[in-house]
Amino acid sequence: MKHICVIGTGYVGLVTGVCFADLGHQVVCMDIDPHKLELLRAGKSPIYEPGLEELLERNLRAGRLSFTDNYAVALDQADFAFITVGTPMGTNGAADLRYIEAAARGIGAALRGPLTIIDKSTVPVGTGDMVRQIIAEHTTTPFAVVSNPEFLREGSAVTDFFKPDRIVLGSTDRIAAEHVAELHEPLGAPVIITNLRTAEMIKYASNAFLATRISFINEIAQICEKLGADVREVARGMGADKRIGPHFLDAGIGYGGSCFPKDVLALHHMAASAGCHPQLLQAVMDINLDARQRFVAKVKLLLGDLQNKEIGILGLSFKPNTDDMRAAPSIDIIRELQAAGAHIKAYDPVSMERAAEIMPEVTFCATAYDAAKEADALLIVTDWNEFKQLSWDKIRSFMRQAIVVDGRNLYDPIEMTNRGFTYWGTGCGGSPTLREAQQLSLDQEPVTQH
Secondary structure (H helix, E strand, C coil), X not given: CCEEEEECCCHHHHHHXXXXXXXXXXXXXECXXXXXXXXXXXXXXXXXXXXXXXXXXXXXXXXCEEEECCHHHHHCCCCEEEECCCCCECCCCCECCHHHHHHHHHHHHHCCCCEEEEECCCCCCCHHHHHHHHHHCCCXXXXXXXXXXXXXXCCCHHXXXXXXXXXXXXXXXXXXXXXXXXXXXXXXXXXXXXXXXXXXXXXXXXXXXXXXXXXXXXXXXXXXXXXXXEHHHHHHHHHCCCXXXXXXXXXXXXXXXXXXXXXXXXXXXXXXXXXXXXXXXXXXXXHHHHHHHHHHHHHHHHHCXXXXXXXXXXXXXXXXXXXXXXXXXXXXXXXXXXXCCCEEEEECCCCHHHHHHHCCCCEECCCHHHHHCCCCEEEECCCCHHHHHCCHHHHHXXXXXXXXEXXXXXXXXXXXXXXXXXXXXXXXXXXXXXXXXXXXXXXXXCCCCC
């Protein structure tokens, strides 16, 4: 059993702290938000993440988990201190490191005994060196810095913690890195130990590659629509190749969330600042934005003038099983529809409270069926499982016009057509109800230049 301090209780920090406590360690999580601390001490998670609140309550009851706003309390007896604070997108695309710097200063000022400090936040290459320098300016106590980038997916973060694909560690202190490896030993995952900067780059390169796969299949989807192919079958055929694999080949309206948009842009900024020419990264970002704009262009093509049209939205969070609205495609889509004069009704199983803070002018509905009532079109934006079980005959009876634009390819085009819908998926060029519409090029709706 080790004493672990976790600084920051966002997605990464809270999952890290709670799960290490569940492994039997004594964990103190530190945060400066009094409202969040009040919720956590009461066993309530401030974020929606399947399984997390149950683990939180269990480890609070067991006395292995506590919360504080004081660095000295958090670091008392600590063997390891994880930095898991946010690194939001800065105004010029670079990661904003103010919270990392504050955490390093707080650790340095409160440090009283030997400590291994672990950067788990996603940070630009070279941040570990910066953290080491800041802490050294505030203490003479021995310490080591290890980079341990996180690979937790929102919506399955608890599972990802306990069943990781790999543990990446980077440090100039090999012994410190091996001690952190021992901390992860019960997870049974392969451990990759490298230098500090390489570990930091692994995180960015991984996220940028996954974002590239998403943008690639979305560009293929656009071509499929033009040529009459079905991107779903194309992706299935591609994914059967062991060199490619099936993951992140679902065509749709692009990536969002707290990681991919921020990390691809930050890597682009790092590369450009180093004198490189990151043209692929630029294309990935451009295609991602285009996917959202082309989705709206389909709605305009089917409905014509959107002034005073009623449009229902199913799904608001950037992906299912989370309430995270950061960089969610729904935000751009809804705002563009509203700018064209449409009235928006929306439903999401868990994220409507957060969405209302961003888009208060949207009408939020109690059920998916309410979002469809009197709608001129119904748009599928997030692929929640509950949307797969809807009664489409019932929905058709509610709608003013039986038009469905599916940004996640949740439904079969032929079946939807047979139910009386004008249905447009993503990259499904064979949808028979759209042959005439597809004669009209989407290029008539100009895509914003970047």
